[in-house]
Amino acid sequence: MDRRDGISAQARAQGIIPDLSGKRSSNVKVSVAGLSKSYMKGSRGERFEALRNVNLDVYSGEFLSIIGPSGSGKTTLLKCIDGIANYQAGTVTVTRDPSATSLRDRAFVFQDFGLLPWRTILANVALPLELLGMHRKEREERAMSYLRLVGLEKTAKDHPHELSGGMRQRVGLARALAVDPDVLLMDEPLGALDEQTREVMQAEILRICGTGRTVIFVTHSVDEAIFVSDRVVVMSNSPGHIKAIFTVDIPKPRTQLATRAHPRFSELREAIWAELGVTTTLNPHA
Ligand SMILES: Nc1ncnc2c1ncn2[C@@H]1O[C@H](COP(=O)(O)OP(=O)(O)OP(=O)(O)O)[C@@H](O)[C@H]1O
Ligand SMILES: [Mg+2]
Numbered sequence: 001m002d003r004r005d006g007i008s009a010q011a012r013a014q015g016i017i018p019d020l021s022g023k024r025s026s027n028v029k030v031s032v033a034g035l036s037k038s039y040m041k042g043s044r045g046e047r048f049e050a051l052r053n054v055n056l057d058v059y060s061g062e063f064l065s066i067i068g069p070s071g072s073g074k075t076t077l078l079k080c081i082d083g084i085a086n087y088q089a090g091t092v093t094v095t096r097d098p099s100a101t102s103l104r105d106r107a108f109v110f111q112d113f114g115l116l117p118w119r120t121i122l123a124n125v126a127l128p129l130e131l132l133g134m135h136r137k138e139r140e141e142r143a144m145s146y147l148r149l150v151g152l153e154k155t156a157k158d159h160p161h162e163l164s165g166g167m168r169q170r171v172g173l174a175r176a177l178a179v180d181p182d183v184l185l186m187d188e189p190l191g192a193l194d195e196q197t198r199e200v201m202q203a204e205i206l207r208i209c210g211t212g213r214t215v216i217f218v219t220h221s222v223d224e225a226i227f228v229s230d231r232v233v234v235m236s237n238s239p240g241h242i243k244a245i246f247t248v249d250i251p252k253p254r255t256q257l258a259t260r261a262h263p264r265f266s267e268l269r270e271a272i273w274a275e276l277g278v279t280t281t282l283n284p285h286a
Helices: 009-013 074-082 121-131 136-149 165-177 195-209 222-228 256-261 263-275
Strands: 028-041 046-059 063-067 089-094 106-109 183-187 214-218 231-236 241-247
Touching: 028 074, 028 214, 046 074, 046 214, 046 241, 063 074, 063 222, 074 089, 074 106, 074 183, 074 214, 106 165, 121 136, 121 165, 136 165, 165 183, 165 195, 195 214, 195 222, 195 256, 222 256, 222 263, 231 263, 241 263, 256 263
Parallel strands: 063 214, 063 231, 106 183, 183 214
Antiparallel strands: 028 046, 028 089, 231 241
């Protein structure tokens, strides 16, 4: 293991991971250095090490996915980047562009959407703007424009229970986008969707978020990670750490069919599965 950037020698030997150290350093948006985080567990207050020495630079405008087994610290890492979780060692730096127009530099899209059931869809999207002190008319107009962006303007007066899972997820996305964050943190945002809706949403997320915004996206799907990402980070557990980083050298804009048909898709798929400890090639002689 290369201690400097946490990339395994095996992955580097496969030629799949370019050595990014030193390159594009002026363009780093989020820098995680030497991050270690423990939780207190049990009645005796034992420490549980969730992340150990995580080093990761995320570049401005990059779409980066994080994949790894359950418990490998993906959510914990996102929370540390968002600033809603503390940590015992290391640093997390988010560089703010002085010309940025964003109302908040970071926004989080939760796996369970986190919508308030008693609020209308419009009022849910407007909530972060309300918390920022924006006047009612302005925040409702702004919330409406983001609902329009995700194709849900007709649901503005509905309540969350009246929408499908996919629609609720898009509301969660609109709410995060409404503050125009420089960095969008998404924790398994498509996990609850059926496969068809999920593929439509993957393309939607690329269309909506893939325009200069920096996105850190947690998923359990290797195919999804490859389709949406510029790079894929593979995490491993006990304690959580970065095992490998893959660059997805498939041109953008992407469509599902063309991406899956691209020769690099299956190579990357196999390499990522191998890092996850699963071999996908069937042995015809077995
Ligand atoms: N608030 C907490 N208190 C104690 N332990 C926690 C807490 N949150 C997470 N953990 C532990 O830290 C480890 C990493 O959790 P985390 O939620 O970051 O994993 P994950 O990679 O997101 O998993 P999943 O894929 O299941 O969502 C797990 O072992 C979990 O039990
Ligand atoms: Mg998680």
